[in-house]
Amino acid sequence: MDLKELYQEIILDHGKNPRNLRKTENFNKDAKGHNPLCGDKVHIFLKIDENKNISDISFEGSGCAISMASASIMTDLMKEKKEKEVKELVEDFLQMIKESPEMKTKIINENEKTKLMSLSGVKQYPMRVKCATLAWHTLTSAMNNSQEETNTEKFD
Amino acid sequence: MNVNNIKKQFPIFNNKVHNNDLVYLDSANSSQKPQMVVDRIYDFYTKEFSNVGRSVHYLAVAATNLYENTRTMMQKYINAKDPNEIVFTKGATEAINLVANTFGQKFLREGDEILLTELEHHSNYVPWHYLRKLKGVKINFAEINNDGEITLESIEKSITPKTKMIAITHLSNVTGAILPIKEITSLAHSRNIPILIDGCQGAPHLKLDMQDIDCDFYAISCHKMYGPTGLGVLYAKKKWLDTLPPYQGGGGMIREVKKEGISFGDLPNKYEAGTMATAQVIAFGESIKFLNQIGIENIEKHESELTKYGEEVLRKNNSVKLVGNPKNKGSVLSFTLDGIHAHDIATILDEDGVAIRAGHHCCQILHDKLGLSATARASLGVYNTKDDLDKLNESINKCKKIFDR
Numbered sequence: 001m002d003l004k005e006l007y008q009e010i011i012l013d014h015g016k017n018p019r020n021l022r023k024t025e026n027f028n029k030d031a032k033g034h035n036p037l038c039g040d041k042v043h044i045f046l047k048i049d050e051n052k053n054i055s056d057i058s059f060e061g062s063g064c065a066i067s068m069a070s071a072s073i074m075t076d077l078m079k080e081k082k083e084k085e086v087k088e089l090v091e092d093f094l095q096m097i098k099e100s101p102e103m104k105t106k107i108i109n110e111n112e113k114t115k116l117m118s119l120s121g122v123k124q125y126p127m128r129v130k131c132a133t134l135a136w137h138t139l140t141s142a143m144n145n146s147q148e149e150t151n152t153e154k155f156d
Numbered sequence: 157m158n159v160n161n162i163k164k165q166f167p168i169f170n171n172k173v174h175n176n177d178l179v180y181l182d183s184a185n186s187s188q189k190p191q192m193v194v195d196r197i198y199d200f201y202t203k204e205f206s207n208v209g210r211s212v213h214y215l216a217v218a219a220t221n222l223y224e225n226t227r228t229m230m231q232k233y234i235n236a237k238d239p240n241e242i243v244f245t246k247g248a249t250e251a252i253n254l255v256a257n258t259f260g261q262k263f264l265r266e267g268d269e270i271l272l273t274e275l276e277h278h279s280n281y282v283p284w285h286y287l288r289k290l291k292g293v294k295i296n297f298a299e300i301n302n303d304g305e306i307t308l309e310s311i312e313k314s315i316t317p318k319t320k321m322i323a324i325t326h327l328s329n330v331t332g333a334i335l336p337i338k339e340i341t342s343l344a345h346s347r348n349i350p351i352l353i354d355g356c357q358g359a360p361h362l363k364l365d366m367q368d369i370d371c372d373f374y375a376i377s378c379h380k381m382y383g384p385t386g387l388g389v390l391y392a393k394k395k396w397l398d399t400l401p402p403y404q405g406g407g408g409m410i411r412e413v414k415k416e417g418i419s420f421g422d423l424p425n426k427y428e429a430g431t432m433a434t435a436q437v438i439a440f441g442e443s444i445k446f447l448n449q450i451g452i453e454n455i456e457k458h459e460s461e462l463t464k465y466g467e468e469v470l471r472k473n474n475s476v477k478l479v480g481n482p483k484n485k486g487s488v489l490s491f492t493l494d495g496i497h498a499h500d501i502a503t504i505l506d507e508d509g510v511a512i513r514a515g516h517h518c519c520q521i522l523h524d525k526l527g528l529s530a531t532a533r534a535s536l537g538v539y540n541t542k543d544d545l546d547k548l549n550e551s552i553n554k555c556k557k558i559f560d561r
Contacts, residue, residue, distance in 0.1 A: 003507050007558050015558075016495065029215070038499050038515050039523075062529045064497035065559075069222045125503060 006121035006128075010073075019147065021074035024058045025067075033061075033138030033150035035130050040067040043073075043133050044142045052083040053090060064131050066079030066122060071135035073115050086143060090136050096120060097132055133137070157454040159337060161478040161519060163539045165446075176509030179544045180371055184357060184488055184535030185513050186379045190446050193383060196439040206284050209425070220294070222261040223434060226441035227424065233444050234364040234374070236391055240423035241366075241396070243390040244437055248356045251375035251390035253475040255352055256283035258400040266292035269318040271349075273298040273306045273335075274525050278298055278518040280354040280375075284323060294318075304331030308339050315347060318483065322351045323402075323422065326358030326374075330519050330531065332463070332478025332488035335363070340492055341371045350396070356380055360537070361459055361486055363452045383443035383539070384436035390427070397423050403428040455538050459487040462536050466545045473549055481533050487536035493552065496559050498530040504558060506556025508551045 015118045027045035034041050040063030056074045061068070074093075078086055085107045092105040093116055093155040122128045138150045163169055168188045171176055180188060200222075206215035208223045224239075231310040245251045270284050274297050287293045298306055298314040306324065315322075322344045327334050337353050344351040352373035358364070359374075360381045372410075373396070374388040389463060402409060402420050406429035411419040420426050447455070466489045470476045479490035493501055498514035505512055513533045516523045523529065534548055 003504055003558060006503070009561065012561065016303070020269060040499075041521075043531070064499040127497070128503060131499065 002010055004066040006125065008118045008121065011065060011069040011116060011121075014069035014072040018021055018059075018068045020058045020072065021060065023141045024056045024059045027056070027058075029142045029145055031138050031142035031145075031150060032151075033133035033134050033141065035063070035134050036151060038131070039062070040064060040068065040131060042071055042138050044071075044135065045137050046082070046142050054078055054081050054083075054086065058134065064128075064133070066119070066128055067134050070119055070132045073119070074135050074139065077112055077116070081107070083143065084140070090140055093136055094133060097122065097129060120141070157450055157458055159458065159539065159541055161253050162222040162450065163541075165192070165319065166539055167191055167194065169281065169539070173509040173511070174507055178506070179534065179547045181544060182511045183380070183537030183540075184517075185386070186539050187360060187382050188539065189384070190382055190442075192442045192446060193439050197384065197435050198440050198441045200435045202535065204435045205435075205471050207431055210328045219434065219438075222434075222441070223437045225443070226437050227379050229441050229444045230389055232357075233447070234366050234376075235368070236366045238394050241394050241397065242358050243392065243393055243424055243427045244432055245388040245390050246386055246428075246433065247379075247388035248354065248375040248377035249283075249388070251388045252280055252352065252354065253283040253306060254390055254403045255323075255400075256287060256390070257377075258403050259350075259396075260287040260291055260293070261401055262399070264293050265289045267294070267318060269294045269296055269316055269321040269325075269559075270292050270317050270554040271298060271311070273311075273324050274300045274522055275304075275306055275325050275331065275335075275519070276323075276521065277325065277329055277354060277356065278437065279324055279354075279356075280325060282468050283519065285320075286301070289414065297521065299322075300331075300333075300522070304425070304481050304526075304528060305330065305331075305333040305482045305484075306335050308336055308343060312343060315343075315349070319347070321335045322349055323354065324351070325354045325356075327361065327458055327486040327488075327518075328522075329357050329535075330487060330490050330517050330522055330533065331482055332485040332490070333360075333480060333482035336484075337371065338369050341369055345370070350531060357488070358484060372396055376434070377441050378443065381440075381443050382446055383440040384433070386433045386441055387436040394423070397427065400424050402429070406430040408432075408525055416440065450538065458459075458538065459540075460488035462540055462545065463487045463489065465542050466534065466536070467546075469545055470551050470552075473498055473552060475513070476552060479526065479528070482529075489535070490531045491535040492528060492531055493555060498532040499558070501552070501555050504555045505548070505551045508547065510548055512548070515534050 024045040030048040042061035049055045141150045204218040208220040297312045350372040356377040359376045375389040378387040405455040409429040502514035
């Protein structure tokens with residue numbers, strides 16, 4: 001495994017200049033996530049409209065390039081998605097990061113899938129998988145309105 | 157002292173990591189093991205194994221003698237007055253828990269205060285934290301200065317009439333600051349306060365003399381001293397071990413057990429309930445031999461020179477920021493790199509066979525104080541060379557290349 005596959009340009013770009021790194025005004029759902037082993041932290045804010053669409057999503061936090069890029073790419077993709085679609089996307093992404101060679105969902109296009117697949121380099125680095133999945137688990141907690149802080153130790 | 161010969165005694169260095177020679181810079185986390193320690197575990201299990209302190213057969217007597225021999229070796233190594241002042245535990249963590257639990261039970265009341273420092277490892281904070289809920293005690297933290305040091309003055313300022321215990325590290329596992337523990341002990345005793353030293357980072361690197369330091373408790377982690385995992389040592393003055401209640405109950409630590417009540421055994425059995433880490437204790441005797449063969453003074457000198465060299469190399473590298481700048485510094489080099497998170501650094505270095513630690517190093521209080529979420533840490537052992545530090549620097553430059561694409 002080449003390090004350049006783990007640290008692809010798209011990851012470095014999103015890692016250094018994360019999109020949606022802010023706090024949604026008038027958010028109506030949120031959740032905090034924490035990776036206790038390495039200290040990565042993320043706080044996801046959602047504004048879900050009356051049709052159960054995500055009208056805005058943002059995050060605050062700090063962490064390594066992988067965790068920041070993952071949160072950045074994820075929040076970009078989730079905008080305007082329906083609640084049901086979010087669930088499907090999260091499941092498909094986690095499946096891909098853990099074992100599946102590709103993403104199966106039809107909700108996003110090939111270009112968007114390629115962006116997410118750029119995070120698959122962590123498969124070769126088992127200790128770093130949690131960095132890539134933190135934002136996704138936290139998004140699930142936010143959707144479920146869970147008040148308990150998401151802790152990657154409980155998931156991966 | 158010939159580092160190449162010393163390194164040859166560590167079989168781990170015969171292996172490649174990602175096709176590179178191993179550059180092991182994580183000894184503050186755990187040290188590698190010399191062949192003689194590994195062999196001793198094998199030999200004990202294959203030729204001499206028995207439980208200790210119970211049966212009267214040949215093997216049991218021989219194993220008991222070997223086990224007790226390590227206790228005496230450790231007593232001499234740290235110049236304790238009495239071998240019964242050496243208690244084996246499952247680690248330094250258990251050693252500190254033992255003191256917090258038994259001292260707390262017997263001597264602490266609501267409103268009493270325990271003084272720690274901002275440098276403490278979680279294992280010298282969390283055990284005391286339990287007493288907040290159980291006993292209503294308060295925990296205070298002596299503050300570090302801008303160089304990441306704890307001075308005698310900082311401790312003095314934080315002592316109050318309610319301080320009932322001082323528990324401080326000997327050597328910070330993040331800034332490398334070596335605390336003036338002898339002076340702090342003397343100050344504590346002048347106020348009638350007992351003192352516990354967390355010696356996890358001190359014991360593998362510095363000459364220890366318990367009678368000279370005069371501390372009440374000193375906790376040691378054996379796996380950081382070129383010894384096996386699952387083993388720690390609590391040094392405690394005999395007067396405390398005689399006074400404090402037992403910690404865990406079980407076989408081996410009792411005198412008489414009746415339906416109506418139980419009386420407890422004498423030292424050192426009182427604090428060693430159940431079957432102990434027998435093979436580890438016996439193999440740890442070899443670690444002490446290993447340290448004695450080289451001489452702790454030589455180790456101190458070697459590591460101090462290397463630390464200075466490492467500081468020099470990293471200071472010249474403009475993108476590196478060292479964490480802390482203590483005048484009296486142990487062999488720990490914590491750093492940050494502009495724009496690159498510690499975990500990304502550690503992953504990139506690993507590809508070159510350079511093993512460091514990244515994160516908060518079990519010191520969240522300190523990292524919060526420093527305003528850092530994570531740091532990278534290179535820590536040294538007896539087998540490290542200047543070449544290792546040059547390789548560290550080269551790999552750090554590679555991080556920049558990857559991230560500046």
